[in-house]
Amino acid sequence: MVLVKDVVKSFGEVRAVNGISFEVAKGTCFGLLGPNGAGKSTAISMIVGTLKPDSGSVTIAGHVLSGDTDPARQKIGYVPQELALFEDLSSLQNLGFFGSLYNMSKPEIARKSAEVLAIVGLSDRATEPVKNFSGGMKRRLNIAIALVQGPELLVLDEPTVGVDPQSRNAIFDVLEKLKAQGMTLIYTSHYMEEVERMCDHILIVDHGKAIISGTLEQLLDTLDSRFRIRFEFLDEDTAVKAEAALNAKTLGKVFRKDSAVEVLPSKNAQAIVDSISYLQGANVMFEDMRVERGSLEEVFLASTGRSLRD
């Protein structure tokens, strides 16, 4: 359905996207995961055709978008990261406006508007000005607008930013329903849980580059162990000492952030016991210790040395 080949995009000196390639199969969900400024939105803009790549190509259903009015744009639904709504207009008026940009007739717009409002659960607020909506409702309308012309591909750029957990769940329900109906999804987020839950295939990007990609299982398999150990210390000095003590032995990868140190063990069996005894041996006291299940967070940490949410 979507083929992205070696796309590059610079803004002045900044290489926002620096050679990313991936393919999205029809009816699947593809997740683009990366920290702030990784280049996710820039990549998305090139897929939906609002930015032209400096080099490389984007093919949608075997077709490279040519120009502003390419009819193939009808097939793409785009949910931008920032709300693109007219606050003084009602949901129906917003849908009507975007519908007419997609060359829909009045009756078509009326029919599809009712349908998509029902999907996102806003049918009862159809004629109210959008400025009265909560943040979560606006997000849902932002998605409804992307659906109005009946796209085959839905591209969502962080559709859950600033949304309460309840609305977030409502959004996931909508997306899962759409996926079940055969919609192809491209989803960006810097929340790994969202991507873990939604996506069949995941690409982790950082600094405009692809770091690693695969299914969730494949990515977790790249970890030496499926858990990590997190120690909290009284202060940073203690943490620095602990980091040195742990690094002196071959436990696995050790990262420090402020007064916390995390260990991604290379072999499971003894790691927890070993690390505690190494700390004791070095006479370093820890305040707290937790063992966490391995996730995309660890994958990102392991491959970049940084935490996703820095």
Next chain:
Amino acid sequence: MINHVWAVANKDLRLFFADKKAMIISFLVPIIIASFFSFVMVGNGGGGKQASKIPILAVNEDDDPLTATLIQKLGKSDMISVETVTREAATTAVKEGKSGVAVIFPKGFSAKAKSAIFAGDPATLEELYDPTKGTDKQVAQGALMQTLMQEISKEAMTGDSAKANLERALSFETDPVRKRAWKGMMDSWSSLDKSGGMSGGTGGGMRTPFEIKGQSMTAAKDDNADVNAGKAHVFGGMAMQGLLFFAINAAIGMLRDRKTGVWSRMKAAPVSSMALVLGNGLSTAIIAFIIFCGVMAFGVLALGIRVYGSWLGLGLVAICSSIMTAGYGLLIASLGKTEEQARGYSMIATLMMLMLGGAWFPTFLMPPFMQTISKIMPVRWSIDGVDAMVFRGAGLTSAVTPMVVTLGFAAGFSAIAIARMRKQ
């Protein structure tokens, strides 16, 4: 394409009318300011101090050489400069507001005036004036009085004609006491002649040898014509101010759409940038036209402004000015990088345009170089067009120049805007 343009324009119109407060302000600000000035300023024609010689037109229909001399002397006055034209040209020029005052010396003027200085009916000097240029009229009359009294009395009392004039005057004189006095004067004539020091005034036995029959050159013949003209001028100016201020708002709306990603969201649809831009332009023009009509309608309905000229012409001037407003809005949007920057710069540019274009302070009260500058301000042409249609009583043809010029500005602004947007 057309559908997209209309979709965008329609959306903008809905947005404009949805924000009731902002919408009402768009109408109220020009109306309040214009009403204020209508009450404060009207009647004294602006009353500004004259910065330059006032140009007046003179029409000589008299074959007496004295009349030619009078006109020539008038031109030497400190206060006015004179251009001689035909009656038709003078009438048109004053009617269209190109000149503030024209004086017409009718046939037999000088002969009658020379004798009337002593006795008999005064000669009549016709004066055509533009009621918005009260100061022009006053200054011109002062200059006329001074120069004509001086020259006519000098001529009347000089050389060969003096005696004849006096004798002719004496024949009208019935009062025996005055008759004797004149006779005495006739004997000591030549000394007076040499001194040339007779200034205007009605001392001695002399009287003002002419009277000025003024005619306000609006279509209105009623007493309120001058007041109407002042109000109409002020409302025209403030309507233009309302339009340009709205253009700034429209431009800022466009910039905000760019910044917030609304623009790029719209661009994801199969729609050309040109359609989006034209849609914005169309809505700006439509709203500008509505504001214009609202402001002028208030002037007409609440303040009794009368439209003496062509309603169609007024409507067309309004439409062209609204299109110019749309072009101006696009220009601001294309030049501004951020909202704040666009607001700052465009506010300065707009205020300059309004000031130099005569929206606040009539252009004819400005020094000549500023009057020249005003011609490069689209506002100037819009206001001229409104003036012509509303109180000068001009016909549709007089609307053509303002229409063409404002449309020219609209085209220029849009061309620059589109070129700039293409580059970005």
